[in-house]
Amino acid sequence: QQPVQSPQAVILREGEDAVINCSSSKALYSVHWYRQKHGEAPVFLMILLKGGEQKGHEKISASFNEKKQQSSLYLTASQLSYSGTYFCGTPTGGGNKLTFGTGTQLKVEL
Amino acid sequence: GAGVSQSPSNKVTEKGKDVELRCDPISGHTALYWYRQSLGQGLEFLIYFQGNSAPDKSGLPSDRFSAERTGGSVSTLTIQRTQQEDSAVYLCASSRPYRAENSPLHFGNGTRLTVT
Numbered sequence: 258q259q260p261v262q263s264p265q266a267v268i269l270r271e272g273e274d275a276v277i278n279c280s281s282s283k284a285l286y287s288v289h290w291y292r293q294k295h296g297e298a299p300v301f302l303m304i305l306l307k308g309g310e311q312k313g314h315e316k317i318s319a320s321f322n323e324k325k326q327q328s329s330l331y332l333t334a335s336q337l338s339y340s341g342t343y344f345c346g347t348p349t350g351g352g353n354k355l356t357f358g359t360g361t362q363l364k365v366e367l
Numbered sequence: 368g369a370g371v372s373q374s375p376s377n378k379v380t381e382k383g384k385d386v387e388l389r390c391d392p393i394s395g396h397t398a399l400y401w402y403r404q405s406l407g408q409g410l411e412f413l414i415y416f417q418g419n420s421a422p423d424k425s426g427l428p429s430d431r432f433s434a435e436r437t438g439g440s441v442s443t444l445t446i447q448r449t450q451q452e453d454s455a456v457y458l459c460a461s462s463r464p465y466r467a468e469n470s471p472l473h474f475g476n477g478t479r480l481t482v483t
Contacts, residue, residue, distance in 0.1 A: 259409075287469055298371075298458065298474035299410070306469060344410060346472075350423050354400065355472060357410040 258283065260347050260358035268364045269335045277330040277361045279345030288321050288328040289346035289355060292339075299344060302330075335365045369393070371475035373459050379481045380449055388444040388478045392461030399442050400460045400472065401434060410458065416442060449482045456480070 260281045267275055279288060287306045291299040305321035305328055316333045332339055342362050346355035372391040380386050392399050401413040412426040416436045427433070431450075436442040446453055456477040462470040 289471070291472075298476045299472075301471040301473065304469060304471060346410075350415075350425070353398075353417070354412055354415045354423055356412060357402075360409050 258349060259356055260345055262343075262345060262358040262361045264361060265359070266362040266364075268366060269339075271337060271365055271367055272334055273365075275332045275335060275363065277332070277343050277345075277363070279328045279330070279347075279358050281326045281347050283326065283347075283349075285321070285323050285326050285328070285347055286352065287348055288319075290319055290328075290330050291344045291346065291357075292341045293344065294341040302343075332363070335363075337365050337367070339363060340365045371459055371461055371473050373457075373475035373478050375478055376476065377479045377481075379483060382451060382482055383448055385445065385447045386449055386480065388446075388457050388459075388480070390442045390444070390459030390461075390475060392440065392442070392459070393473055394440075396461035396463050396473070397439065398462045398464070398470070399436060400462075401442070401444050402458045402460065403455045404458060404477070405455045413444070413457075446480075449480075451482045454480055454482045 260279050263278045289304050290302040293299040319330045321328045342360045345358040349356045374389045399416040402410045414434050415423040418439045419436050431447045434444045456479050458477045460472040460474045462472050464470050
């Protein structure tokens with residue numbers, strides 16, 4: 258039931274782009290994305306609702322394909338501050354809680 | 368106002384002792400969640416509150432774990448007879464409406480529990 262993220266880890270040079278994928282075995286009605294820096298709490302980035310694509314947060318955007326039960330997070334022109342672990346979260350338990358994905362560690366280097 | 372507040376930030380306890388972890392959610396947030404994060408791992412759901420009731424306790428690992436919420440605000444997670452495998456960061460989150468589908472979760476900084 259836990260969403261699967263890919264890749265598990267990625268290293269970028271500053272200015273490069275990256276895509277993080279989140280796949281679920283169950284039907285999705287929305288997908289959340291969070292970023293957690295080392296030793297800190299996860300921070301909300303965006304929610305994607307069924308049929309929608311939301312842009313938010315720096316140069317980070319995402320897409321949501323409910324038919325494929327997938328969401329992708331796009332990071333363009335990455336900055337050092339983008340480093341951290343990215344988690345997707347999908348509503349489960351009747352939509353009352355979030356089940357988080359396996360996480361993707363992103364490191365941006367000079 | 369202020370964000371989600373958790374205390375203590377760090378707790379070291381001996382195996383077999385009981386511990387209480389506290390969470391102060393954002394004012395007005397009706398939903399409150401507890402998650403656990405073991406070293407280098409993901410976010411494991413423990414329990415969810417809507418107001419003072421807990422409709423979903425499915426993630427509590429054993430009957431040594433319990434949680435309550437009073438006044439629709441502060442929540443306490445209690446672990447009895449702690450074991451070494453309980454060592455982790457315990458994260459609390461709150462959100463305004465009660466459905467997680469379309470409501471961002473706001474996390475506290477967590478309590479790092481170490482059982483020796």
